[in-house]
Amino acid sequence: MELAILGAGDVGRSVANLAGEYGHEVVALADSTSAAVDPDGIAVDAVLERKVSGEAIGTDDPEDVFETDYDVLVEVTPTTLGDAEPGFAHVKRALEADRHVVLANKGPVAERYEELRALEAESAGSIRFEATVGGAIPVLSTIEDCTPQAVTAVRGVLNGTANFILTRMAAEGLDYEHVLAEAQDLGVAEADPTFDVDGTDAALKFVILANVLGDGGFALEDATVTGIQDIPGSALDLAAEDGRTIRLIGEATRDGIRVGPRLVPENGALAVTGTRNIVQIETRNAGSLHSSGRGAGGPETATAVLSDVGRLPPL
Amino acid sequence: MELAILGAGDVGRSVANLAGEYGHEVVALADSTSAAVDPDGIAVDAVLERKVSGEAIGTDDPEDVFETDYDVLVEVTPTTLGDAEPGFAHVKRALEADRHVVLANKGPVAERYEELRALEAESAGSIRFEATVGGAIPVLSTIEDCTPQAVTAVRGVLNGTANFILTRMAAEGLDYEHVLAEAQDLGVAEADPTFDVDGTDAALKFVILANVLGDGGFALEDATVTGIQDIPGSALDLAAEDGRTIRLIGEATRDGIRVGPRLVPENGALAVTGTRNIVQIETRNAGSLHSSGRGAGGPETATAVLSDVGRLPPL
Numbered sequence: 001m002e003l004a005i006l007g008a009g010d011v012g013r014s015v016a017n018l019a020g021e022y023g024h025e026v027v028a029l030a031d032s033t034s035a036a037v038d039p040d041g042i043a044v045d046a047v048l049e050r051k052v053s054g055e056a057i058g059t060d061d062p063e064d065v066f067e068t069d070y071d072v073l074v075e076v077t078p079t080t081l082g083d084a085e086p087g088f089a090h091v092k093r094a095l096e097a098d099r100h101v102v103l104a105n106k107g108p109v110a111e112r113y114e115e116l117r118a119l120e121a122e123s124a125g126s127i128r129f130e131a132t133v134g135g136a137i138p139v140l141s142t143i144e145d146c147t148p149q150a151v152t153a154v155r156g157v158l159n160g161t162a163n164f165i166l167t168r169m170a171a172e173g174l175d176y177e178h179v180l181a182e183a184q185d186l187g188v189a190e191a192d193p194t195f196d197v198d199g200t201d202a203a204l205k206f207v208i209l210a211n212v213l214g215d216g217g218f219a220l221e222d223a224t225v226t227g228i229q230d231i232p233g234s235a236l237d238l239a240a241e242d243g244r245t246i247r248l249i250g251e252a253t254r255d256g257i258r259v260g261p262r263l264v265p266e267n268g269a270l271a272v273t274g275t276r277n278i279v280q281i282e283t284r285n286a287g288s289l290h291s292s293g294r295g296a297g298g299p300e301t302a303t304a305v306l307s308d309v310g311r312l313p314p315l
Numbered sequence: 316m317e318l319a320i321l322g323a324g325d326v327g328r329s330v331a332n333l334a335g336e337y338g339h340e341v342v343a344l345a346d347s348t349s350a351a352v353d354p355d356g357i358a359v360d361a362v363l364e365r366k367v368s369g370e371a372i373g374t375d376d377p378e379d380v381f382e383t384d385y386d387v388l389v390e391v392t393p394t395t396l397g398d399a400e401p402g403f404a405h406v407k408r409a410l411e412a413d414r415h416v417v418l419a420n421k422g423p424v425a426e427r428y429e430e431l432r433a434l435e436a437e438s439a440g441s442i443r444f445e446a447t448v449g450g451a452i453p454v455l456s457t458i459e460d461c462t463p464q465a466v467t468a469v470r471g472v473l474n475g476t477a478n479f480i481l482t483r484m485a486a487e488g489l490d491y492e493h494v495l496a497e498a499q500d501l502g503v504a505e506a507d508p509t510f511d512v513d514g515t516d517a518a519l520k521f522v523i524l525a526n527v528l529g530d531g532g533f534a535l536e537d538a539t540v541t542g543i544q545d546i547p548g549s550a551l552d553l554a555a556e557d558g559r560t561i562r563l564i565g566e567a568t569r570d571g572i573r574v575g576p577r578l579v580p581e582n583g584a585l586a587v588t589g590t591r592n593i594v595q596i597e598t599r600n601a602g603s604l605h606s607s608g609r610g611a612g613g614p615e616t617a618t619a620v621l622s623d624v625g626r627l628p629p630l
Contacts, residue, residue: 018600022462136601141460142453145622147337267582269607285333285614286451292584293604303601307460 001309004028004065006090007076008051010298011104015074015305016044022306028065035060037068066093072100072309081220084108091116098124102308104131104301110207114216126312131304133205134158135295139279140212146283148213153282155251158205160275160295161189161196162228162248167273170236170245188275198227199259202250206259209252218257226260239263245271316624319343319380321405322391323366325613326419330389330620331359337621342385345377352379381408387415387624396535399423413439417623419446419616425522429531441627446619448520449473450610454594455527461598463528468597470566473520475590475610476504476511477543477563482588485551485560503590513542514574517565521574524567533572541575554578560586
């Protein structure tokens with residue numbers, strides 16, 4: 001398939017880098033200020049080098065991406081909340097042009113799910129968004145394959161930054177501020193870590209899951225969310241005396257979404273360590289399926305994007 | 316899709332039972348002696364009742380299944396080794412008639428993989444076989460989605476009977492014979508448990524995985540296999556003193572297949588308990604993906620079969 005990639009951060013660049021390995025061609029790559037467009041395929045290595053050294057990606061305008069012939073719009077611009085713009089508009093344009101869309105951008109899928117599905121129904125193109133939930137872990141495709149109606153709940157750890165912080169607090173007996181600083185030094189937490197530590201990032205993912213289970217009906221404002229910023233080190237020490245630890249756990253059912261710190265058995269499935277994520281998919285016919293892996297990262301998330309591309313029907 | 320099911324054991328009956336839930340119709344169900352065939356869809360409940368009460372499934376002959384109009388042959392007859400017959404012949408007939416085939420029968424896929432793929436290449440139909448590896452756990456579809464070339468190895472616990480026995484030996488300090496009897500009483504081990512306890516069942520699954528990774532080249536005879544029958548209770552006690560336990564672990568790479576008992580950390584990912592299975596898929600771009608769940612059972616395996624049916628292209 002021919003891919004037009006909107007977004008040249010870690011994920012966008014990794015998608016461009018790995019596309020060839022999956023048998024696809026990149027005909028456009030754009031960030032917010034410039035673009036490289038070539039119907040015969042852009043020179044990926046050269047374009048990525050320019051981006052990484054701070055130069056303009058190319059001589060084209062981001063608008064030019066929509067003028068070009070592509071099969072799949074890969075929407076990997078930063079997640080925005082509320083109206084989920086400009087991501088939503090990008091998706092709308094592609095679907096109205098009867099093209100496919102694959103998203104890593106959580107905004108449109110969490111905040112305006114029913115509108116996306118309505119646009120998809122009118123389009124020859126399809127939308128897929130595995131990369132919005134759990135990075136490399138195949139969550140949405142697993143739910144799709146066993147049919148959403150057969151899934152009763154999805155639970156788990158879907159934010160690696162918060163999980164890393166809690167893992168380190170427990171392991172070293174350090175306090176939150178200290179470990180957050182360590183996480184930022186390592187690049188595990190961003191300079192502004194708010195959405196990771198206050199539970200918003202995890203909540204967006206569980207909202208997406210609830211929308212898939214219930215075929216819409218939820219947005220971020222419907223989620224009950226508590227973050228990890230107020231957990232004292234002593235809480236983890238206390239938990240450890242009882243063979244437990246604390247993790248930021250989320251749950252999505254057809255009734256809603258909750259995210260918050262919870263006590264879990266120290267050696268249990270939910271006590272994943274470091275930046276690892278885990279989902280537990282509860283099914284009616286097949287018991288509980290657990291999947292864990294790397295929930296974030298450029299290449300990791302790119303594999304989810306490219307896995308989606310592989311599952312799109314020909315246009 | 317219209318399904319013709321060959322095999323009326325636990326899995327075949329569960330596929331017939333759940334097919335409607337997934338939007339499919341059962342036009343034929345056969346065991347080795349009789350069949351129920353109806354192009355408008357068989358009366359599943361009535362047919363299953365007859366099977367379960369020991370009566371003939373229907374008034375048709377198993378041969379009649381191939382005369383009927385169907386989209387997908389569901390091959391869930393008992394696994395046989397070597398020439399993998401009669402399963403292989405069933406698959407061949409369906410592919411030569413340009414029909415799809417979905418297997419839970421491991422024989423043809425483990426023992427005659429390249430021949431299957433050659434038949435598939437000449438057919439309008441496709442073969443899928445998620446249900447041959449890991450029951451309800453999405454193993455092959457995960458490898459397919461991230462592309463086999465990106466997977467370097469698959470490791471894990473893929474036989475629930477052996478895992479149950481080892482879990483119980485460790486938990487209760489009982490010896491192998493005692494726990495095997497308990498497993499048979501519970502229906503977790505069969506009257507003849509040989510293939511489960513000598514590692515053959517697990518080996519077949521890892522042979523299938525190696526064939527997927529390497530696009531053929533392996534059969535059961537290529538696997539290095541050791542079972543659990545000779546493990547004394549004292550070995551587990553010794554392991555426990557060191558924070559370890561013993562599990563029957565298999566590994567498949569492009570170089571081959573090994574199955575045997577191994578020491579693993581007591582609380583590590585590979586130390587799944589009871590009849591649960593786990594696979595660790597090592598990937599080049601996305602680190603290690605772990606998936607665990609119920610590796611066997613009628614409904615569990617049926618969900619894998621029906622998941623495969625859902626991924627077949629229209630004929």
